[in-house]
Every structure is written in C-alpha cells, then in structure tokens.
Amino acid sequence: MKYKQRKKALILLADGTIFYGKSIGKEGSAFGEVCFNTGTTGYQEIFTDPSYYGQLMVTTNAHIGNYGTKEADVESDSVKIAGLICKNFSFEYSRPGADMSLEDFFEKHNTLAISDVDTRALVSYIRDNGAMNAVISTEVDKIDELKAQLAEVPSMVGLELSSKVSTKEPYYFGDENATYKIAALDLGIKKNILRNLAARDAYIKVFPYNSKFEDLEAFNPDGYFLSNGPGDPEPLSDAIALAKEIISRDKPLFGICLGHQVIALANGISTYKMHHGHRGINHPVMNLVTGKGEITSQNHGFAINREETEAHNDIEITHVHLNDDTVAGIKMKNKNCFSVQYHPEAGPGPNDAVYLFDQFIENIQK
Structure with a gap:
C-alpha cells in the first residue's frame, strides 16, 4: 500500500477532555454521544445497526477493517453511527468474500472516522465518567469553535430518534x-x-x-x-x-x-x-x-x-x-x-x- 499523508484529528469530550488521533480520509467534524463496543468482530453490523444512530463509536478491538465489508452483512440501508474512533485502521483487507474495503465503505456512506487513538485510555475514561456528548474532528486548530458547537448538541436523555x-x-x-x-x-x-x-x-x-x-x-x-x-x-x-x-x-x-x-x-x-x-x-x-x-x-x-x-x-x-x-x-x-x-x-x-x-x-x- 502506498503511504498516505494523514491529517491530525481529535476527540473533544463535553467535559473538555481531548484525545488525539489521525483521520482515515474524510475531513470535517462529527457530533454525537461517545460510547464503546467490546466486540472482537462484526464491525460492519455494528456500524449499520440503527440502534447506534447519533453515537460516536469507540471500538475496543485493536484492528478494524481487516476483513473488509460485504453487502450481505449490513443490518440496515446505511451506516448509522455518527462516526468511528479506533486504534488501528486496516486500509488493506484479506477476506475472499468481501466486496470492498472499510475505507471505501465509509467513503460510500460519507462517514467520518479517526484512528491511532489511545482507545484503552478513552474507554477507561468513559467507564469512569460516563457516556457523554463529543465531537471528532480534523479541525484541530478550532478547539473553541468545536466547544461552542458541542455545547449545542442535545443530550441523549429525552431524545427521540x-x-x-x-x-x-x-x-x-x-x-x-x-x-x-x-x-x-x-x-x-x-x-x-x-x-x-x-x-x-x-x-x-x-x-x-x-x-x-x-x-x-x-x-x-x-x-x-x-x-x-x-x-x-x-x-x-x-x-x-x-x-x-x-x-x-x-x-x-x-x-x-x-x-x-x-x-x-x-x-x-x-x-x-x-x-x-x-x-x-x-x-x-x-x-x-x-x-x-x-x-x-x-x-x-x-x-x-x-x-x-x-x-x-x-x-x-x-x-x-x-x-x-x-x-x-x-x-x-x-x-x-x-x-x-x-x-x-x-x-x-x-x-x-x-x-x-x-x-x-x-x-x-x-
């Protein structure tokens, strides 16, 4: 695989805590409630599960994307998570039955994802402090603007989705x-x-x-x-x-x-x-x-x-x-x-x- 220059990215939590990583491809910002899934497999089903609508998903499994995606494995007609946060993102995949890479799948569904994040530290923080609203963004020099936008995102309590x-x-x-x-x-x-x-x-x-x-x-x-x-x-x-x-x-x-x-x-x-x-x-x-x-x-x-x-x-x-x-x-x-x-x-x-x-x-x- 040719080396790609990847932009710096961040996760800003509602309480002001920041974790850093790198963008997968798509640039911009995505808002939602940050949560984590401990499954070691089934990432495509998770990403397309409507129950995750409006949530920024942290995957605790170290490798995401390593077996690509397959049309038959979707749980709905589109990606439902607000965005992905992971440790190691696999741009290459090795699964004979796969239709495309997870990178292409996210591009198709216009989904923002960031990797190279210390997901152990982030998950520990969520476990200690609770699920909260957050933003993932490649606009790392606009912290104050992101904080202001994040403050406007409604709480999951009372939210009909x-x-x-x-x-x-x-x-x-x-x-x-x-x-x-x-x-x-x-x-x-x-x-x-x-x-x-x-x-x-x-x-x-x-x-x-x-x-x-x-x-x-x-x-x-x-x-x-x-x-x-x-x-x-x-x-x-x-x-x-x-x-x-x-x-x-x-x-x-x-x-x-x-x-x-x-x-x-x-x-x-x-x-x-x-x-x-x-x-x-x-x-x-x-x-x-x-x-x-x-x-x-x-x-x-x-x-x-x-x-x-x-x-x-x-x-x-x-x-x-x-x-x-x-x-x-x-x-x-x-x-x-x-x-x-x-x-x-x-x-x-x-x-x-x-x-x-x-x-x-x-x-x-x-």
Whole structure:
C-alpha cells in the first residue's frame, strides 16, 4: 500500500477532555454521544445497526477493517453511527468474500472516522465518567469553535430518534404464503431480526414508528413485534400507546431492546439512562426460568427500573444481567407478552438466545 499523508484529528469530550488521533480520509467534524463496543468482530453490523444512530463509536478491538465489508452483512440501508474512533485502521483487507474495503465503505456512506487513538485510555475514561456528548474532528486548530458547537448538541436523555431511522412507508419481508403473519413496529429494526422471524415460517409487515393499532390490525397479524432502536424510550408516546392497546387485547407481543423498554413503559415501569450502557457480544445473562446462563449480544444505553418491575403485580423478571443485576427480560403473568433487553438475533454475536424467536412463535400457536 502506498503511504498516505494523514491529517491530525481529535476527540473533544463535553467535559473538555481531548484525545488525539489521525483521520482515515474524510475531513470535517462529527457530533454525537461517545460510547464503546467490546466486540472482537462484526464491525460492519455494528456500524449499520440503527440502534447506534447519533453515537460516536469507540471500538475496543485493536484492528478494524481487516476483513473488509460485504453487502450481505449490513443490518440496515446505511451506516448509522455518527462516526468511528479506533486504534488501528486496516486500509488493506484479506477476506475472499468481501466486496470492498472499510475505507471505501465509509467513503460510500460519507462517514467520518479517526484512528491511532489511545482507545484503552478513552474507554477507561468513559467507564469512569460516563457516556457523554463529543465531537471528532480534523479541525484541530478550532478547539473553541468545536466547544461552542458541542455545547449545542442535545443530550441523549429525552431524545427521540426512532423517527430518524424508521421506515417511512410499510413494507413486507418473507414469504407471503408463510404460516404466520407478524406486524412489526420499526423503531430502528435490524435486518437479522426479520431474517430470524422469516426463517420460522412468518411473513412480516413492517410499520413506521408512529403507526396506530388500527394500522397494524388491518394486516390481520397472528402476532406483534416491537423492535430495537436508538434514543430515549420515554418520548415514544405513539409506540407506548400501541403497546398498551396490544396488551389490553391480549395479542401475542414480543419486544427487543427499545421495544422491551416501550413494553415496560406501557405497564407504568419507568426507564433511566445508564452510566455507560451495555455494548458488546459477550454479555452474561441468567435466564431465571431455566436457570441457564446465556452469552448475549447487547447494545443499549437505557434500562428499566428494577425496583418498580419487582413491585409490579403483573410482571415477572425472566432474565437478569450478571454484571450489574439490571433487568434483561420480563414477561407479563396474565397476558401473552414478553421482552428482552438484548439481541437474540445477534448479528454480531453468539446464538445462545435465538430460542426466544421460537418462544414467540409458540406463543402465537397458543
């Protein structure tokens, strides 16, 4: 590879802390909440996951880009992270099945990325001080201007982002002659969720984030699904009202991540912003129903209130996160409804939890 002259770049955190690195190619600035993912693989799926919309992603794996990108591995139609921060960026790749380099992929999607950053120090800082807004920039001589712009970026608390990533019009996925019909609310849905449902003999109609119950009901579905997505769940008043309506009619309902939080809010359980969230592909979860442990893929910065969940007469906690005892799954005792705070479809990650899709189909069959 020919040597390229690369511009100096920086990360400026909301509290004024600065880390330095080098630009990958694209110049300029990108703003968002800085967070980190500990996965050792699956960077393309992470970058295209709608749940990461508006976030500057720090990857803790030392090498990013070494196996290029492949069209089949995307989780949505575009890169959703606000920008990438990494240690070593591979301009060359060695994967026979790859379509293009990560550099070209970022250029195609107009994504700002910086490397040669001390990511260990940066991640340690986030772990100690919490996730916060930040800017990555090649304009290293404009610190005061960047600080002023950064001060204008809204906090993730109270921020509704599903409208930024949800489909504008309903669409279908799977075989129209499948046994089951599922109405899915797109709060920022991943393609691998749709693949998993379709693989279980389901035909899915995907609806915009603010759809009403009547819209979904007109499809005459056998079950309802609330997807993952970005931002604070509390502003999603339409989705919360929809969940309440589905629950009141005792229709089969399954929620993942943001969908899980929406189901909790529909039951009067509050949510809160976590200190730095869970993002990675090796998070340990205990299934309290089976007594078995699961290694899971996770990506969330909000969680549901455990004390309120335990005190709720109609809710049973089914899964807990073993690192911090946060609620990782619930089910309603008197309704056909359950949800989890992690990604059973993985993409990337292990397949320990794919049984949850089977459980949803079994609930529909009942």
